[in-house]
Amino acid sequence: MRHIEAQRIVVKIGTSTLTHSNGKLNLQAIDQLCYSLSGLVNDGKEIVLVSSGAIGVGLGQLGIKERPSSIPEQQALAAIGQTQLMTVYQQRFSVYGQKIGQILLTHDVMDYPKSRENVLNTFENLLKLNVIPIVNENDTVAVDELDHHTKFGDNDQLSAIVTTLIDADLLVMLSDIDGFYDKNPRKFEDAKLIQTVNTITDETFMKASGTGTKFGTGGMTTKLRAAQKMLTENKAMILANGENPSVIFEILNGKQVGTLFVNKH
Ligand SMILES: Nc1ncnc2c1ncn2[C@@H]1O[C@H](COP(=O)(O)OP(=O)(O)O)[C@@H](O)[C@H]1O
Numbered sequence: 001m002r003h004i005e006a007q008r009i010v011v012k013i014g015t016s017t018l019t020h021s022n023g024k025l026n027l028q029a030i031d032q033l034c035y036s037l038s039g040l041v042n043d044g045k046e047i048v049l050v051s052s053g054a055i056g057v058g059l060g061q062l063g064i065k066e067r068p069s070s071i072p073e074q075q076a077l078a079a080i081g082q083t084q085l086m087t088v089y090q091q092r093f094s095v096y097g098q099k100i101g102q103i104l105l106t107h108d109v110m111d112y113p114k115s116r117e118n119v120l121n122t123f124e125n126l127l128k129l130n131v132i133p134i135v136n137e138n139d140t141v142a143v144d145e146l147d148h149h150t151k152f153g154d155n156d157q158l159s160a161i162v163t164t165l166i167d168a169d170l171l172v173m174l175s176d177i178d179g180f181y182d183k184n185p186r187k188f189e190d191a192k193l194i195q196t197v198n199t200i201t202d203e204t205f206m207k208a209s210g211t212g213t214k215f216g217t218g219g220m221t222t223k224l225r226a227a228q229k230m231l232t233e234n235k236a237m238i239l240a241n242g243e244n245p246s247v248i249f250e251i252l253n254g255k256q257v258g259t260l261f262v263n264k265h
């Protein structure tokens with residue numbers, strides 16, 4: 001058993017968990033996610049959801065099989081997919097009487113004190129109202145250019161930024177894999193799950209590689225960067241399989257699932 005005490009929790013869910021490999025929405029996962037998070041709010045927890053999926057859902061809607069490589073095309077798909085994604089969240093959360101709000105952010109939100117303050121105020125007020133803020137990167141304005149501090153398409157690190165900004169106790173990262181392994185389990189059958197990570201070094205990064213599906217973006221590397229930020233902030237992160245998002249209840253009950261990234265005390 002693990003001792004997990006968390007009141008304010010950020011949950012990040014990736015495209016590969018929200019969509020099937022044919023590009024269609026994984027309604028079972030989405031429904032279970034909405035049910036679980038609503039249940040936690042009813043139990044008095046403060047929950048923020050960082051949800052990817054805009055580009056993946058946009059692809060599915062247009063019936064496009066491959067993710068285009070150009071940023072403008074991806075941005076257009078995100079604009080299409082984000083509204084569909086929020087519509088589905090709105091429908092599914094409302095079944096459980098749960099209200100939601102949308103927050104679109106860029107990675108540089110922490111760099112500008114006024115933006116930071118305004119975003120934080122929005123989060124605090126939504127949480128006070130028992131609303132679940134649903135965050136995604138503002139894909140339309142985010143670009144990967146040297147004159148701009150943002151990096152397009154990395155919600156793993158964005159979720160770590162949000163966790164830090166709102167001073168949450170725990171970041172739960174739901175992916176399409178059971179946790180962090182000593183090598184990529186999709187390539188190596190003998191890969192072993194690591195249950196706890198206390199420090200992240202270059203050696204840790206050597207164990208990580210790219211994405212598991214054609215819709216995921218950062219692979220394990222961006223998840224490790226997020227975990228690294230959490231350890232620097234003395235916060236905890238759990239990486240677990242989001243196939244059944246109700247796994248969050250097991251996590252909060254201290255069951256040994258996924259990989260826990262935490263500083264040694
Ligand atoms: N050491 C590792 N342990 C676990 N997964 C790894 C590792 N190295 C690479 N991966 C890959 O990272 C993938 C998860 O990242 P990604 O596809 O970006 O998912 P998401 O859409 O949830 O962000 C896994 O499916 C796996 O293929």
Ligand SMILES: N[C@@H](CCC(=O)OP(=O)(O)O)C(=O)O
Nearest residue numbers: 015052053054055154155217
């Ligand atoms: N903002 C993008 C997601 C970027 C991203 O980090 O995706 P993922 O690797 O699936 O978590 C979108 O909504 O499609």
